Amino acid sequence: MEQTTVDMELSQEQELGRSNAEPLLSIEDLHVSFHTYAGEVHAVRGVTYSVGHGGSLAVVGESGCGKTVTVQTVMGLTPIPPGQIKGGRVIFNGQDLLRLSEKQMQSIRGKDIGMIFQDPMTGLNPTMTVGRQIAETVQRHHKISNREAMDKAVEMLSLVDIPNPQVRARQYPHQFSGGMRQRAMVAMALACEPLLLIADEPTTSLDVTIQSQILDLLQNLQERLGMTIVLISHNLGVVACLAKDIVVMYAGKVVEKGSSSDVFCNAAHPYTRALLRSVPRLDREIRGELASIPGTPPDLFQPPVGCAFAPRCKYAMKVCTKCDAQPIRIGDNHYVSCWLHHEANPNNPLKNQFENGGHTSD
Numbered sequence: 578m579e580q581t582t583v584d585m586e587l588s589q590e591q592e593l594g595r596s597n598a599e600p601l602l603s604i605e606d607l608h609v610s611f612h613t614y615a616g617e618v619h620a621v622r623g624v625t626y627s628v629g630h631g632g633s634l635a636v637v638g639e640s641g642c643g644k645t646v647t648v649q650t651v652m653g654l655t656p657i658p659p660g661q662i663k664g665g666r667v668i669f670n671g672q673d674l675l676r677l678s679e680k681q682m683q684s685i686r687g688k689d690i691g692m693i694f695q696d697p698m699t700g701l702n703p704t705m706t707v708g709r710q711i712a713e714t715v716q717r718h719h720k721i722s723n724r725e726a727m728d729k730a731v732e733m734l735s736l737v738d739i740p741n742p743q744v745r746a747r748q749y750p751h752q753f754s755g756g757m758r759q760r761a762m763v764a765m766a767l768a769c770e771p772l773l774l775i776a777d778e779p780t781t782s783l784d785v786t787i788q789s790q791i792l793d794l795l796q797n798l799q800e801r802l803g804m805t806i807v808l809i810s811h812n813l814g815v816v817a818c819l820a821k822d823i824v825v826m827y828a829g830k831v832v833e834k835g836s837s838s839d840v841f842c843n844a845a846h847p848y849t850r851a852l853l854r855s856v857p858r859l860d861r862e863i864r865g866e867l868a869s870i871p872g873t874p875p876d877l878f879q880p881p882v883g884c885a886f887a888p889r890c891k892y893a894m895k896v897c898t899k900c901d902a903q904p905i906r907i908g909d910n911h912y913v914s915c916w917l918h919h920e921a922n923p924n925n926p927l928k929n930q931f932e933n934g935g936h937t938s939d
């Protein structure tokens with residue numbers, strides 16, 4: 578059953594009583610800055626997205642686009658200072674996480690929300706056995722004996738397909754391969770049966786074969802356990818199989834969001850289309866190098882007026898540098914923030930391509 582929603586107008590619809598299902602996680606107009614010696618970095622600039630119970634959402638964009646800062650803020654892991662949450666709400670399971678104390682967040686982190694990091698060594702303690710670490714995570718949130726907690730650790734290692742889990746539970750992280758360490762991280766993140774799993778670039782440090790095994794594992798667990806997952810990646814190719822819905826971020830903002838087929842088959846934002854051209858495709862003959870996106874992302878010390886992608890966009894118009902485009906609904910749950918798609922622009926050069934399947938030949 579399709580349960581994920583990525584509806585920019587959700588909170589408005591809820592106010593009007595038109596929404597039946599509350600999303601599990603709803604990030605609303607989130608603004609986060611960092612104060613540095615060089616000035617204030619506006620890392621997250623009004624991000625809004627949501628994911629429903631049992632849904633799978635991927636957030637993609639280049640490094641520094643604010644995707645990781647957004648989920649770190651959800652987890653209460655943004656260092657304050659230098660970070661500052663300048664506005665917005667993060668509603669998780671009916672409560673605003675931004676209003677909770679650190680103590681209250683500690684009872685949610687690891688229990689109701691699990692997280693997998695890019696580098697498994699960041700999340701694993703090299704001086705403790707893997708089984709003991711998983712057991713301690715469980716005991717932090719549940720009053721159970723050491724024996725019961727170790728049994729749970731072995732069960733979790735088995736769940737993530739680690740062979741000989743009884744033996745492996747007594748080993749240290751350095752005795753695991755990179756892929757096995759990431760599986761152990763998944764086991765630890767799921768040990769308390771969280772409602773939401775956030776996976777931040779979970780396969781970036783792994784080779785291609787192991788990457789695909791970890792993604793298959795996450796997809797399998799998501800389907801078997803009915804778990805809600807938010808996957809963060811700089812690579813659209815990585816999220817293709819796992820995510821039902823996709824949010825594309827650029828320079829601290831959401832520029833496009835929709836279902837996986839909306840984004841892969843009918844990408845509407847020039848940045849999304851450029852990202853897609855940089856991903857290898859099995860259904861196309863490779864006639865040269867993959868395209869890279871010319872130019873660099875803007876300086877978020879002084880975010881540009883208007884569309885932040887304008888200096889890199891071959892379709893940029895006068896209006897783009899004067900005023901930022903607001904989200905425009907172009908499909909059931911498909912939104913894009915780009916002046917090309919505004920109703921006042923009858924000469925949208927992407928419109929014909931969009932109507933013909935939106936393939937990214939531009």
Ligand code: SF4
Pocket residue numbers: 846847848884885886887888890891892893894897902914915916917
């Ligand atoms: Fe390009 Fe203008 Fe659309 Fe920005 S708003 S992506 S500059 S066409």
